[in-house]
Amino acid sequence: MKQQVLVLYLNTSALDADVLAWAYYDGTGKTNPTTGDSDLPPYDTGTEALRDGWRLFQASQLIPPYPGHEYDTSFLKHEFWFEKLE
């Protein structure tokens, strides 16, 4: 049994928010995804991935900004990890 992993970055912390960025890693070896290989996301929202059979196994925590760094921006905030087993 091999794992396919889909990472979706959403517009808010809600799972039904719009997809802003994405990554895909294929443990089956059938595809070879890489950086900058697509301009269109595989799903429009996180819940759309659920409806297509992806199982959510991790979501970003909501962490308050560090004092003094409230206006800094850094990594994408709302990261959701999904898997399929094949």
Place this chain on the structure above:
Amino acid sequence: MTTTKHLLTSVEVARFVANGFHRMDAIVPSDLNAEAIGIMEAGLGPVPYGTPVDEAYEPGSFTRRLLEIPAVAGALRSLVGDDPTVDHHAIHIREPHEGAAQPLHADAIIDTRVDAFDVQLMYYPQEVTGTMGGTLSVPGSHLRRTNESDTGRYQNLRGQTRLTCPAGTVVLLHHGIWHGGRRNDSDIRRYMYKIRFNPTVPQVRTWDVSDLDDPQVSAELNVYHPWSEHATSRLEVYNRIKMWRALTNNPSFDIDYWATRVANRPGRV
């Protein structure tokens, strides 16, 4: 550097502050493009860190002629100011069918300067088509505080730029922009020449400021990028306001009251 009148406008510099790049398509003449491939195949010797441009590249040399193209010289001067030094330069080649892309990254190390920035010139001497591994970049990512390839997990983002361009295209980038060489799935070697410039003067009103009060300046700074979270995009605008205040030496500049509101503390010092 050659004195030039081809300075950027305030609207163009505001667009750079919002997007992190300034692109000039087919700005390099074809004879220089034809010469470039041979130069890149032969390689260029290293330039010691911090060398003034005029010392790094002799008059008449290939790089000097590239930098003396009026539009290139004007845009560079508008962004980095007079008399920049060369941080380093490098030739980047994406080999045909090399199989992998670079991870998304920002060059050097995390660099949090708000009131100064380096400019990276990327020059593409040949036409870059969709399968040739043209540079991926993420407009507006340059103010995000991340270190080098820690962003490598991100494969694709809405609104990303997968560069395709005509021969002779030059792109000037803010040092912090997320980018990477894409996988070259074609049969053609893809060439790019990169030079990083460091400022030596305050980057204040270094462009043509005659349109500084044009409402389009605020409109450019106020853009929301499709990959950026709605809430964080407001912070991006806030950070651009801070940068524009530094670049124009105008501490009261604001858009939609974002910076003024959160600094209002009557009677407090």
